Amino acid sequence: xxxxxxxxxxxxxxxxxxxxxxxxxxxxxxxxxxxxxxxxxxxxxxxxxxxxxxxxxxxxxxxxxxxxxxxxxxxxxxxxxxxxxxxxxxxxxxxxxxxxxxxxxxxxxxxxxxxxxxxxxxxxxxxxxxxxxxxxxxxxxxxxxxxxxxxxxxxxxxxxxxxxxxxxxxxxxxxxxxxxxxxxxxxxxxxxxxxxxxxxxxxxxxxxxxxxxxxxxxxxxxxxxxxxxxxxxxxxxxxxxxxxxxxxxxxxxxxxxxxxxxxxxxxxxxxxxxxxxxxxxxxxxxxxxxxxxxxxxxxxxxxxxxxxxxxxxxxxxxxxxxxxxxxxxxxxxxxxxxxxxxxxxxxxxxxxxxxxxxxxxxxxxxxxxxxxxxxxxxxxxxxxxxxxxxxxxxxxxxxxxxxxxxxxxxxxxxxxxxxxx
Numbered sequence: 001x002x003x004x005x006x007x008x009x010x011x012x013x014x015x016x017x018x019x020x021x022x023x024x025x026x027x028x029x030x031x032x033x034x035x036x037x038x039x040x041x042x043x044x045x046x047x048x049x050x051x052x053x054x055x056x057x058x059x060x061x062x063x064x065x066x067x068x069x070x071x072x073x074x075x076x077x078x079x080x081x082x083x084x085x086x087x088x089x090x091x092x093x094x095x096x097x098x099x100x101x102x103x104x105x106x107x108x109x110x111x112x113x114x115x116x117x118x119x120x121x122x123x124x125x126x127x128x129x130x131x132x133x134x135x136x137x138x139x140x141x142x143x144x145x146x147x148x149x150x151x152x153x154x155x156x157x158x159x160x161x162x163x164x165x166x167x168x169x170x171x172x173x174x175x176x177x178x179x180x181x182x183x184x185x186x187x188x189x190x191x192x193x194x195x196x197x198x199x200x201x202x203x204x205x206x207x208x209x210x211x212x213x214x215x216x217x218x219x220x221x222x223x224x225x226x227x228x229x230x231x232x233x234x235x236x237x238x239x240x241x242x243x244x245x246x247x248x249x250x251x252x253x254x255x256x257x258x259x260x261x262x263x264x265x266x267x268x269x270x271x272x273x274x275x276x277x278x279x280x281x282x283x284x285x286x287x288x289x290x291x292x293x294x295x296x297x298x299x300x301x302x303x304x305x306x307x308x309x310x311x312x313x314x315x316x317x318x319x320x321x322x323x324x325x326x327x328x329x330x331x332x333x334x335x336x337x338x339x340x341x342x343x344x345x346x347x348x349x350x351x352x353x354x355x356x357x358x359x360x361x362x363x364x365x366x367x368x369x370x371x372x373x374x375x376x377x378x379x380x381x382x383x384x385x386x387x388x389x390x391x392x393x394x395x396x397x398x399x400x401x402x403x404x405x406x407x408x409x410x411x412x413x414x415x416x417x418x419x420x421x
Contacts, residue, residue, distance in 0.1 A: 007033040014063055014334075015046040015089065017190070020409045028351070031339040034065045040325045040333075041065070045090050046409075050203035053093050061089055061313065061332035062325075065339040067346035067363075069323055073314055073335055074367030080314035080333065082371060083107040087313045089334060102253030104261075104312075104371060111370060117246055118254060118374065121235035127378075129230060130169050134382055137164050138389050146394060150420035153274050153399070154267070157390075158414075162266035162382055166259055171224065171231035176216055183209035184260045190408035194415060210256055217255035218248055258375070264411055265308035266379045269364070270386055271403070271414040272306035276353045278399040283355045288391050298355035299384045304362035305353055307338035307412050312366065337363040338412060394421045 003025040012030045013019055019027070034041055044060045064070050073080040085091030086105040103114045138161060145156040163181050166172075172180060186209040189195035191202045221237045228234035236246055236254070246254070277284040287298055316331045327333065340363050342350045348359065365373035373379070390397055400420050406413030 003029070005029045009033055009038040009041065012041075013043060014041075014336075014409065015043045017046070017407060017409065020190075021405070021407050024405070028342060031065055031336065031342065034063070035339060035343060039064070039066045039069065040323065048090060048203065051201050052204045052207065055090055055093065055203070058085075058091050058332070061334050062327065063334050063336055064322075065336050065343075066323070067340040067343035067361075070335045070337065070340040070363060070367050072322060073333060074363075074369035074371070077107060077370050079317055079320050081107050081317050082111070082312075082314060084315040085332075089311075089313055089332070102250070102257045103374075104257060108370070114246075114250065114254075115370070115374065117239050118236065121232055121239050122374075126230070126232055126235055130165065130232075130378065131381055133168055134165060134385050137161060137168070138385050142386075142389055142393060146421055150400070150418070153417040153419040154271055154414060155416075156419075157386070158267045158271040158274075158417075161270065161386060162263050162379075163259075165378075165382060166262050169232050170217075170255060170258070171220060171229065171233045172216065179212060180216070180259050181263075183213050184263050187213075187256070187260050188264050188408065188411045188413070189406070190410055192407040192415070213256045213259060214249075214252040217252045221248055221251045261309070261373070262375045262379070264413065265373075266382050268308035268411060268413050269303050269306040269379070269383055271417055272308075272412075273302040273383065273387060274397070274399055274417060274419060275403050275414070276302065276305050280353045283353055284391075287355050287387075288395050291388055291391060294355050295384050295388065297357055297360065298387070299380050300360045300362060300364075301353065301355050301357045302383060302387075303364035303380075304341045304347075304357075304360055307341045307362075307364055309364075309366070310338045310408075310410055310412050311336045312371075335367065337366065340367070397421050 003023050005025075007030045012034065019030070041063050042060055043063060045058050047057060048055050064073060082104060083106050103111060103118070106114060141157055141161045141164075145151070148156060159181065163177060167174075167177050167180060185195050186205050196202055196205050217233075220233055224231075224234045224237050228238055233251075236251055239245065277287070287294055311334045313332055313334045316327050316329050316333070318329050320327050340346070344350050346361060365376040365379070397419060399417055401418040403414040404416040406415050
């Protein structure tokens, strides 16, 4: 079937899960229409039903689809707030904010305090230790995958690699790795029936997954208070800046954020990398011929192309005019990073995958501002190392079938991708 390329903006509903089950090309065509004809457009909130928590339907949100509008909203956190109701399209109940939001759903001064404490734990010594582990874990993952010869790239490479790095970084025992992966998949599934079976209460499944992750970190955090070692958890629970420390709940919320955002986004970027390099063999050949020379630009292009996190929401603190559009205090806006990353006002030939792209102001790690991804450096390092090792040791690696898209409006995930060495 030929992908749909023409859209009437009135036909587009970004709150309808059916839209997010369309092939990527059709979704991209819809966003191109919005950027051109209706760059700030209004949508009713998605309807979410639950037997455990009442989630009242709010008044809807405005979608920001242009690069420049996403940038302005991100650079002015005093106007575009992250705290009220969290960064989801709906206003989350407090019980869900507690588990799933943490630092990304706070504003100053609390956000600055949390970021200061967390940043201090990621000191040069701890970061070096994590970076050293990346090489070793990449080697182990690739060696094991090559023994199989072919299979599912997500299960063999893209998922276990960042998961093991993050779990080791936090000091999570290996016996809990599978639990962490399962819970993070559920939290970011957006109700995809493969991960949350139909008939299951999605909200209950999300809350139970969050509670499980919180329990793992609370137990580990309490132990590390009295038995510190050289891991990030020990640094976090014992960090004190100007008499400020993380509470147990703040530590647990940060862990949930780290294992979901840090694990899923890196996995998604690496998976899209294989798909793109298989679709664009000329770019793969360029990268193999000069990996060190193209490593930086290629990594950023993979992240732009993948746009792992599709959107974040902000709430207006005051009335504000954005690109001649009048927004009112209390209005919700959703920043569509995926659309910003295909904006031809910001990128030359945005629908071309170019490992040598030099002007690449992408928002794959969020847009500039206080909420820019704290783990961007680590994610770039993981992607760079994994693709350097894969292309050096298995230059013929390629996808052998179409990727299975995650049915989510929030994460541009790939559930399965058949491949061969």
